Amino acid sequence: MEEQFQILFNKMKSEMQKQTAELKESITNTIMVKMDEKLQPIMEENKDLKIKIENLEKEIEYLKSEKKKNNIIIFGLKEDEESTSGLAEKAKKIFNKDLNVKIEEYEINKIYRIGKKRSDGKPRPILLSFVNIWKKNEVLKARKNLKDMYITEDYSKKVLEKRKMLKTQLQEERKKGNFAYLKYDKLIVRENNKSNDKRKREISSSPHDHTQAKKQVHTPSQKNRRNAFDVMRSRSNSLSSYTADNNY
Template sequence: MEEIMKALKNIQKELNAQKIEIQKSGEKVTEQVILNISNKLEEKFTVLEEKHQILKEKTEQQEKRIQIMEKQARQRNIIFFGIEEGEASYHNLENNILQFINEIFSLQMDCRDIQEIKRVGKKGERPRPIIVTFCTLGSKINILKQKRSLKDTQYHLSEDYPKYILEKRKELQAEANKEREKGNKVTIKYDKLVILKSNNKRTLEASPESVPNTQPQTGTSTTRASKKNKIKQSNPSISRSNSVTEGVIKPSILSYLVNNNINTPRNQINDTTDNLNS
């Protein structure tokens, strides 16, 4: 009986050991499966991240192109505010805006200077603003230069900015007010804040080519002199003089002199020799 009990205990121990081994092997298998799944997921995520980055760069480029195109489309626009709204047709609106520009700004414009006119917004008690697209940028600049003529009037004008630029300009306005409190001159140009400090002055720096080189450079003078000597030796200069005896008379000149002497009459030759002898 005792032997049977010992055999049963041994069998129980072996079963427990096998159970532990099975558990350990199961844990190893699950760890390996999890590791493989995580590796595959990481690979897929890296591919997706690369694609996302490429799409992000493309969208950023497209946004920049759209912003450039929108800026160019609004480049020749001016928005007029406060002009009475009573026109019945496009031609009436065109005539009203031309009359307004010519009277207020003392300009001579006609329908050929304007590409498009339109009112924006919903009708209400106040007159809607008018967006005018000029045919040339110069016409717009001429009007902006005389913007002060609208001072102390119900009318005013502004440039046509996209919505995101208007929001950015509002943010920059707060910074501009802070800089003005410090005593600095501030202007907002499109979407940038330009600060002109009162103490600083703009100076033009001279380019390196225009600044004379006062310091002697080692080795340059000797090399330049040697180069000049080589040039002189390779191309020796021939001394030139006005007298015929100092230089070498070419055969063509001799033949020319001989022909002249032959063609001249003897009386003239004798006269010249007499004059020389006298």
């Protein structure tokens, strides 16, 4: 009797545990569905906000690049001027002398040293903004003629970080013999087809091959000449024999 009661008790206990588990699962699923229903609009709104933020960041970056598009940064120019006008005159003289580019005062929008004056006497870089972008491009094309100083474009911090990351890849491409350079925040690579063609020619042909080719070219022509001579001689012999037969 006790054993039967124990078996019945165990069955009831097992059934109650099963129902409890099912009830928990049902309640959990119901709660999750309700939470999803509540969170779905928030998630959609968050997605839209992310897209708007990305678009705003692109617009800000574009505005920054537009603001800087007429600017150049000059490094290595001795810092001994006493005023902004003196700095402008010094820059104009260097452009005219070293770059053969004449700069008028009205073509300069603004010019100033970047940062605080250094205690070690090292010259601070100079930001020069032109009124027209074509004058900036003219200076950039001639900048390779500079000796003790150099000029770069005025990039935003984001672009400078990308260019810094691409410098290693740029050096690797140049070591391969490819023509590579940085354009704004992108790496442009052009393969050196001349070296590849030269390598292919060296592999496909050799002096031994040329000797064989020459032999193959001359041999048939010599055989043809001998064969033609033999044909003419046989024809002359047959013609003479034919004439002798007719004389008889």
